[in-house]
Structures are given as structure tokens and as C-alpha cells.
Amino acid sequence: MSVATVEHFVHPALLYRDDQEYVAGTVPYIREGLAAGEPVAVAVPGRNLALIRDALGLDAERVLLRDMAVAGRNPGRIIPTVLLAFAQAHPGRRVRLIGEPIWAGRSDTEYPACAQHEALINAAFTGRAATILCPYNTDLLDPLWIEDAYRTHPVMIDANGRFDSVHYDDPVAVAATFNLPLPDPPATAATIAVDFYGLGAVRRFAAGQARQAGLDPARVEDFTLAVNELVTNTVRYGGGSGRLAVWTDDDRLICQLTDRGHLSDPLAGRLPVAPDAPTGGRGLLLVHRLCDFVRVHTTPAGTTIRLHLHR
């Protein structure tokens, strides 16, 4: 086997219909990795995590198990804080992961960000020695979402075996198809203008809105930090000024920032940055880490970013 073959990135989708197929598709894959001495991590929603943990028995101790509904609640942070974080924790070794970012509870607002994430895994892991298996529940998920899995995964696995996806396409191009406009904020949203001289005023506005929405003090600070990073990007890269709107719905605090910038790097905010690196690039990364959901719509004419925090 040549070095090139060993080094390459493998990203299969596992199409499963029930618990039995789920366990059959995941547990042998995990054991194979353990047998090969590979570090293994599993990040799937809680119920499926329990299925895997039970099936693994004692071997579960040798696997990093994370609830994707928590760690990957915001799909935009899965690459930096779950997948690449695990790979970077094991430098020089081939790693094996299971990542299930799309489950039946994902809303239509969330889904485009999930699909973008699935596409961009291919770009973020190019040249890395890793295998990431992504389970899709064909029984519960929207059939269109399954079709998308064929575009974001080069290899498919179902009950009959493993095959190449003929619909797999350039990850950046596929991610771009989910770069969709966001709805306007409601007319009742509180708004504030953003510019270089008003960063402090924007922080006070954000903190006030978050307190009013009933967030606890630590989450008020998280929201303020996230909003500050967004508006800092607007001032630095987004044409210098923008408009921030904040409102609430039943269970979330929502904020939407519009400016005249263009986020041309599809991986912006998705790649870890060393704490002492002389570069920027931490702002959006921090926003992804702090928020429960982030969606971006960006064009050369302007960018809109939406954040959600659960109340």
C-alpha cells in the first residue's frame, strides 16, 4: 500500500433505516479502528450514542464519546471543535470518527448550515489521514436531505454494501448551494447601527437585550462576546458599518447582522487558530463556539449573519 493511499481522507455516509442497521454500520467500524490502533471518536445524538455505548461494552472506554446534540448543536463548530480538534490531539496518527450532524429534529433554518458543514468537511480534511463516517437515518430524514448526502460524501454505505457516490461534487461548490438568503428580522426587532466608534454601545445594547430575554449572566456575556466579534468583523472587513437586529422567539434570543462585506473564504471560522498565531481569524470561530446556531448568507454585495442562543 502506498503512502498516498494510507494518508488520504475517507468520508463515507452511512444510510441506515433502524437501530439494528445503525449498530451494524457503526460498531464494527469502531472496532476495526481500535484493532488498527487508531484513536476513535464518536459524536452522534444522545440516543444513538447510547446504542453505540451499549453495543461496545467495555470497548466504550477506549472511544471518545460525545453527544452531537450538545457538541454539534451549532453545526458550524463541529469541524474546529469536534473533528479537527480530535485529529490535532493525535498528531501524526490516522484518526477514525463518526459524526452525525443531521438528525430528525433539525429545523429547515438549521439544515442549510448542516449541509454546508458536511460539504466543507471534505475541504477542511483534504490531505489529512482520517476517516469520518456520517450516519443518515433514511427512515426519518427528509428524502432531499439524503440526496444531499450523496453530494457531500464521496462514498456511500448502505445495508447492501459500499459504493462510490456518482453525485459527489466539489465541496466548496456544494456548500455554496446552501448559501441561502436569511429572512428579514421582524419589524419589532430592536436595532442598532454598527461602526468603529460604537463598539462599546453595541456591547451594552447586546447585553441589555440578552438580559431582557432572560439569559443567565454567563450567557449574557457569551452573547455580548459573540456580537462584539461579529461587529468587529464588520468594522474591519465588512465595509466599516452595518446594522444589528435582536429579537426573541419562544425559546431563543436571535440576532442578525447585515453589512457590506463578503466572506469569500468558505472555511472562515471553521479552522482552529493557534492561540499565539500572529493572524486573525478567531472572531467567527469564537462566535461558532459560543452560539447555539450560526448561519451565514454572503455575496459580493453584502453579508448577513444570524445567531441563536437558547433562552
Next chain:
Amino acid sequence: MAGARLLERLQHGDHVCAFVDGVDDGLDLTAQVVRAGLAAGDKIMVFTESLLPVAVFAGLESRGVPVGDARAGQVQVLSARDAYLPAGRFEPAAMLGALVEHIAGAAAEGYPGLRLVGDMAWVLAGPPGADRLAEYEALVNGLYMDGRALGVCLYDRRAFDRDLLRQVASAHPAMITDGDGADWAPLVRLRRTTDPYGLRVSGEADLSTAHALAAAVDAVLDRQPEPAVPIHVDLAGLRFADAATAALLGRLAQRAPAGVHVVGCCRVVERVLDHVGVKELSKVRVEPGTELIA
């Protein structure tokens, strides 16, 4: 602005970018600095460009500043052009050297501190070296942060280019405009500490003060007396820091031979240090702070 006396609450070590609209506005601010300086017994130097020195004195008197009661030489009003452009060109190093002498001179004359007002309108004529203005405004923090002088730089916002004003503003740890209300305070205060040696930052560190903070970090590293001892970074008064500030402290830790010892973080600052990964650097020791009860 005339009614507010915001600049009277400045402390030695502060460096403020003041945006003014015209000559009268500049005089109002100058009067605040001089009045507070006289009350503190400090020496005061005003570098003027827009007005002749005699007109500045007249303006101070008409604003009720008791310049007549001052010690001989306590209030000096000098030509900004002579001060900033001694040989017809602007040399940041030469200006910094002159300020060091002014600060030492004030101390030698028995003043507790020196207060400086710089009317920066001399830049508008585009003298040679004027392109180094933002660099100078950042470097001068290295002097002010020793806490023996304070400076207020007057920029007429109708006359200066918008982008230049932003660059210049972020080289100052604080700015003031006529929109500021009674609750105004410098956004950031930067101080060099001596025992233990290090940097104290208070206020809210964001993009609008980024160049000032970067210059303060450089200044603290440059004159570190004992490189084998970690640099003490006192953040007890820091209520907010953005990701870039956290990264700047991470780089300080890597550049300092013995790293940094960070004390006094409030929750939000500790959180950003954590998320940016600064807390996990081996050259960073973070001592948890006491949480302020809101």
C-alpha cells in the same frame, strides 16, 4: 461639550484621542485639562497649531481657568510645529525623546506629573514624516503607561481623513467625542507596573484600542528588567476583552522568555482566554480572579 468636565477625571498614564469640531471646541477641552492639572499641582504643556499661544492663554482665561495663579512656567503654551517638527519633519523617535525629557524635567522641577495637550492640526499640512503619525501615537503609550504623565491629542474630525482618524483612534487607549455623556471614562487604561514588573490593563479592550494595547505589550517586553521572571499581567480592572486581545496576550506569553502570569480575570475575560486557547499555553499561568458581583 463645554458643560461637561469629563477630561478633569483623567489620571496620570491616560492617553486620550479627543475629536473636536473647530477651534473653540479644542479650547474647551484644553481648558478642562489645564484646570484639572492646576488643581493637581501638575505641570502642563499645550502644543498649539490652530491658535497662537497668546490666544490660547486668552481662551483659558475667558473660560475661567486660573492660569494667573500658576507657578512661573507651570503652564506652557508652545507652537506644535516647533515641538513636532523640530527640523521641518516629523520623527517619532525624536518626539518621544523630547517627551521623555519633558516628563523628567517636570519631575525635576518638583511637579507630581505632567499633562500634555497636543493640537494635531499640524499634520494637515502634510509635513515630511506625517505618514508615521499612527505609529507615533501607538509608541507614545510606552511613555504614558509609566503613570507620570497624561496626554490629550486634539483631532479636528472635520479636517482629518476618516480612515486616518480610525487608525489614530485605535492607537489611543481612549477617545472622547462630543456625544459622550456624564458616564464617560477612558475605555482602556494601560499601566506599566514595577513590583511585580508587568502590565495592568483596565476597562474594555476591543478593536478601537487594539493598536494601543499592542504597543503597550511591546513596551513592557522591551524594558523587562528580569527576563527570567514571568511578566505580571494584571487584568483585575478589565471588564471586557475580545478574541484579538486574548491572542495578543498569548503572543506576549510566547515572546516573554519566562511567559506571563495573568491575574484578576473576571469571568468574561477568563472565558475568552479559554476559548482562544491562551489558558492552555504552557507559558501562561492564569490565576482565577474574584468575580465582581453585579
